[in-house]
Amino acid sequence: MTPRRQSGRAPVTSPAAATVFTTVLTQGPVSRVDVARRTGLSSAAVTKASRPLIEAGYLVEMDSAQGGVGRPASPLDLRTDREFFLGVKITDRELIGVVTDLRSQILVTKFHQLPSRKVDAVVDGVSEMVTELLAESKAYKQRTHCVGVTVAGDVDRESGFVRYSPFLHWRDVPLAGLLAEKINTGKTDLEITVDNDVKAITVAERWFGNGVGADSFALVTLGTGIGCGLVVNGGVVTGSHGVAGEIGHIPVFGDGPLCHCGATGCVEAIASTDAIVAQARTATGEPGLTMEEVITGARLGDAALRRVFARAGVAIGRGLASMANLVGPERIIVSGEGLDAYDLFADEIRETFATQAFGAAAHCELILRPLPFEEWARGAAAIAVQTLFIS
Known part of the structure; x- marks a missing residue:
């Protein structure tokens, strides 16, 4: 392929x-x-x-x-309408698709529920999404040549392989090739680029967001996973094996829980949405608690739930400090759906970061950046724009 x-x-x-x-x-x-x-x-x-x-x-x-x-x-x-770009973000439950112009301004947004996480179902869903997005305008059909698709996990952009996606339970899936075969039938000839979702958001942030003007910065996303994209010397860090900036898998508690990656005490095993819910259920003895109920209970003063968030804040703060000590970014942008609960662990994040960051690294600016779900798809479109000048 x-x-x-x-x-x-x-x-x-x-x-x-x-x-x-x-x-x-x-x-x-x-x-x-x-x-x-x-x-x-x-x-x-x-x-x-x-x-x-x-x-x-x-x-x-x-x-x-x-x-x-x-x-x-x-x-x-x-000339922003010289060409249009499609971006599709794959989650474990739905697809988020957008059409953007050359500056990644969103022109159309669509949401599709996924009936299954199986590879064939996702490939079919992305193909249907692409067809619907292109059908929105004759201009889109005529002047769209690139599609960016993003997914959480270990993604090799050059080969188009999803090597590991914990939330989809995928390993070694040749996603770009499968999508190209499914989508490029008849007269359609779209270039498919697949990448990690956080790296894609980092590209968009570098060009059009809080990363503009910064020679180095980090984008940390809090939510179902804990992700991080890094820009150093003006370029997004990809790592020699396609893996870099995995702040979610920095070990921060020696006696911490087992992480899905196989290690123990990772930031993600303590501070991701699923980890917080699991710890809250254990702490309260209520196995049916949802994240919304955990947040509400903590805000109402439940001591056990507040301790869960405090521990998560310490884990995130340690992860941020480790990254700042190693890379020395000008600013750290904190984003993701986990910001909904930021008030419950903000003090612990900032205090731990200030304590653990070495010397002047503690002066790194922390910026909160709300991230609507369609912004993930915009990041996917941004990596499609990148294909114009990446050989």
Whole structure:
């Protein structure tokens, strides 16, 4: 199977072209002079790199504005409707799909329930989602060439294999190839890219969110799992084996519970949604408690439930501090559905982080970032945009 192909649409064929394209993508409209100043490229290199992008309709020269030293400047900006992108986020219960423009602005959102976690059912569901999204507009059918699909777990983007997804109970699934075979029938010829969901969100955050302007930052997601995406020296860290930033599997309690990964005392085994619910049920002797009931009880002052959240906060704080000590990011963005309960362990997170972070690492800014579910699919679309300039 060949899960990915080079489309050859956007003439982003050199590092200079990729630099110019991403600068305009994230900071436009911007003049060539400013592109040169911000990137270190020469003015001639910027002009050479931008010309084919303008000719292909990806960049556009805006009306001249008065530039420096009395000379007019024609800022470069993105033609956002030059191409559209699909993003699909796979969860253990549903699919979230979006159509976005070239700046990953969401134009259409759809939610589909999954009847099963089995591979065939998910592949069929993603294929149906893609068909429905494209049917929303004739322009989408004509100008959509890339689909990004994301899933939690260990994903090898280059091969399109999901090596391990704990929530789907998958191992070694050639997802990109299966999707390409299912979707690309008849005249359809879409490039399928599969990646880890948190890494994809990190790409979107780097380009369009709280990561803009930061040379290094971390995005930590709290929820069913504890995920982390890292940007260092302006690039998303993928790891030599496709695994990096797994803060959820840092051991923080020697006597902690067994994690699904096989280790003990991991952050995720103590502070994920499922782990908090399990500990709350044990602490109260009520086996039917839901997360909503656990949160409500803790806010009403139930001491046992508050201790569960406090321990989770300590685990998260230790994980954040370990990551800050190793990587030294400028800021840490904390997001995910787990933010719904943030008030119940915020003090423990911040106090533990301040205590465990070494020296100046404790000054790392912590930013709370709400993450609606459709933002996960937007991240998937962002990795589809990436295919324009990743060889």
